[in-house]
Amino acid sequence: MSGAVSPGYAPPTGPRPPADGTRWPRWLIALTVAWAVLLAGLTWYSTRNDPPTVREQRTLAEAGSVVDNAIGELVAAASDAVPALAPPEVDRGCRVTPFADGATLRREVEVAVAGGEERSLLERVAERLPAEWRAGVRVTSDGPRLRADAGEFVVVQGRPVADGRIRFHVGTGCRPIGxxxxxxxxxxxxxxxxxxxxxxxxxxxxxxxxxxVVTAPCPGGGDARTAWSAAGEPAASPQAALAPLAGGTPVVETPEVYAYRRDGVAVLADLHPDGIRVAATTGCAG
Structure with missing residues (x-):
């Protein structure tokens, strides 16, 4: 084609460039600033007042009292059995994020109950725990399992670990240490x-x-307390040695466990081949 331009015809020049000094309207600037201030204010308020939505928003220090209180609730709910509080365990071997160290807190309650009553005790405990925990027991191929939510992303679980023996544990999962x-x-x-x-x-x-000596706060006030010690090897069988204290009617008597109640105190003896561990517990009113 010829590059000539017909007489009287002006070639297209494209879009007009913007005028120098073009500015946003003042009302749009004011609206943007107001929206940014509102978002900052809502973020500040939410951080300080809204409940956590993920576990990592509460430190181990903040979750500790929830775990301790949950142990007290379990002891009160299992008041018709023989409980023993285990010492708390803190494990610092986890990471909250690839760049932040964390820790987990775990507390347990060992409970001795008459053989064959394990599921029944789990169900009674579930019924006695606070309603907001939504505690329940389900039967699995591995036996009955209790699960509840104590709040603040603290999980409560319970299961039989041997004939006449149930273990409840309360855990925080990995959190910032605080x-x-x-x-x-x-x-x-x-x-x-x-x-x-x-x-x-x-x-x-x-x-x-x-x-x-291990303690936990009871829901009605006071503390549940467990004192632990190792015992020497008795001359007679451990069961025979403890029978007079149990009045001849122990709650549990197996080759591995001897448990009884005496004057309002629950006594649990772990009979291991390498030694005997004895726990005495004053519990919480159920």
Whole structure:
């Protein structure tokens, strides 16, 4: 084609360039600033007032009291059995994110119950726990399992671990450490120490102070307390040595466990080949 332009015809010049100094309308600038301020304010308020939506929004220090209270609720709910509180365990071997260290808190309650009553006890405990926990028991191929939600993303679970033996555990999952977990203070002594000393003497041990005292707050006030110690090997069988203290009617009597109640204190003896561990517990009112 020819590049000539017909006389009287102006070639197209394309779109007109924007005029120099073009600005946004003032009302649009003001609206944008107001929207940014509103979003910042809502974010600030939500951070300080809204409940957490993921586990990582609560530190181990903040979840610790929820775990301790849950242990007290379990002890109260299992008041017709023989409970024993295990020492808390903090594991710092996890990561919240690839760049942030975390830790988990786990607490457990061992419960001795008459053989064959394991599922029944789990169901009774589920019924007695706070309604907002939505506790329930389901039967699996591995036996009955209790599960509940204590709030703040703290999970409660329970299952039989042997004939006449149930283990409840309460865990936080991996969280930021924050100020760390402050274990409840044991402070003072109670009837559990006297019952433990009595059982140790019957087993041929000494009456020294307990090796460990573990506590948890009861839902109605006061504390559940468990005193633990190792016992020497008795001359007679452990069951025979403890039978007089049980009044001849133990709650559980197996080759691995001997449990009884005496004067309001629950006593549980773990009979292991490598030694005997005895726990005496003053619980919570159910």
């Amino acid at each position: 100020d760390g977990y402050a274990r409840p203070e044991a402070g003072g002594t109670g009837a559990e120490v006297g019952a433990l000393t009595e059982a140790l003497r019957a087993l041929g041990g000494t009456s020294a102070a307990p090796e460990t």
